[in-house]
Amino acid sequence: xxxxxxxxxxxxxxxxxxxxxxxxxxxxxxxxxxxxxxxxxxxxxxxxxxxxxxxxxxxxxxxxxxxxxxxxxxxxxxxxxxxxxxxxxxxxxxxxxxxxxxxxxxxxxxxxxxxxxxxxxxxxxxxxxxxxxxxxxxxxxxxxxxxxxxxxxxxxxxxxxxxxxxxxxxxxxxxxxxxxxxxxxxxxxxxxxxxxxxxxxxxxxxxxxxxxxxxxxxxxxxxxxxxxxxxxxxxxxxxxxxxxxxxxxxxxxxxxxxxxxxxxxxxxxxxxxxxxxxxxxxxxxxxxx
Numbered sequence: 001x002x003x004x005x006x007x008x009x010x011x012x013x014x015x016x017x018x019x020x021x022x023x024x025x026x027x028x029x030x031x032x033x034x035x036x037x038x039x040x041x042x043x044x045x046x047x048x049x050x051x052x053x054x055x056x057x058x059x060x061x062x063x064x065x066x067x068x069x070x071x072x073x074x075x076x077x078x079x080x081x082x083x084x085x086x087x088x089x090x091x092x093x094x095x096x097x098x099x100x101x102x103x104x105x106x107x108x109x110x111x112x113x114x115x116x117x118x119x120x121x122x123x124x125x126x127x128x129x130x131x132x133x134x135x136x137x138x139x140x141x142x143x144x145x146x147x148x149x150x151x152x153x154x155x156x157x158x159x160x161x162x163x164x165x166x167x168x169x170x171x172x173x174x175x176x177x178x179x180x181x182x183x184x185x186x187x188x189x190x191x192x193x194x195x196x197x198x199x200x201x202x203x204x205x206x207x208x209x210x211x212x213x214x215x216x217x218x219x220x221x222x223x224x225x226x227x228x229x230x231x232x233x234x235x236x237x238x239x240x241x242x243x244x245x246x247x248x249x250x251x252x253x254x255x256x257x258x259x260x261x262x263x264x265x266x267x268x269x270x271x272x273x274x275x276x277x278x279x280x281x282x283x284x285x286x287x288x289x
Contacts, residue, residue: 005072008080015084016059022091023048047098051090053179054113058120064145065124068131079126083119086112097172106168110161110175117154153182206271214274225266
């Protein structure tokens with residue numbers, strides 16, 4: 001089934017590329033100069049960008065999930081086709097929402113987004129369970145695909161779907177922000193995870209038990225404590241390179257390998273303290289309950 005996996009990757013990429021192309025072709029041109037005509041064009045382009053960002057992020061998550069396996073089963077084949085079918089409806093509902101922004105068109109668009117997200121989660125779960133049995137390894141892959149805020153964003157999507165019934169224009173603005181938030185927040189979590197992979201195995205296990213807030217603090221501590229050990233890009237360049245370029249991971253590992261004993265000890269101490277603090281908060285929460 002290895003050859004089939006290659007064909008399925010190419011087929012999925014082609015379907016997604018066609019979906020984006022159709023959405024561009026559905027943007028109505030301005031045939032007569034008028035303020036209302038150009039306002040409608042701006043609205044159509046804006047809604048197209050909503051769907052483009054959503055589908056582009058879905059493509060990235062899809063590629064990340066399928067990169068974990070070298071073969072496919074018939075289950076994965078059927079789930080992938082089941083996922084691609086509703087995804088292909090995005091151009092239709094995008095055009096409907098652009099030309100006729102009512103509660104029903106916005107709600108249909110939001111419902112389709114939720115359905116696509118749910119079907120992809122089902123597909124990603126099947127991929128991960130095919131490849132891994134260890135729960136910690138599964139969590140790592142989920143983080144690479146979704147980041148740490150996917151459940152929160154999904155809850156917001158449900159709220160937006162209800163809000164669309166009363167305030168369709170406001171809900172449409174949420175759908176503009178949703179794919180941007182999903183990409184940025186998940187990218188940040190992937191960078192934190194990438195930096196954690198450079199640590200020894202025992203420290204990686206401590207990292208897995210940190211809260212989302214502690215993981216953001218870990219990223220700062222990792223950069224500050226090990227900052228002098230290698231010349232790595234910082235700021236936006238660091239954020240961009242960390243998610244796509246495989247050389248980034250090797251650079252991070254080299255940075256830790258070339259760290260001084262004092263720096264390694266500081267990093268280990270920071271993780272231990274954060275781990276204990278996290279357990280302390282959990283224990284206090286249980287006692288209050």
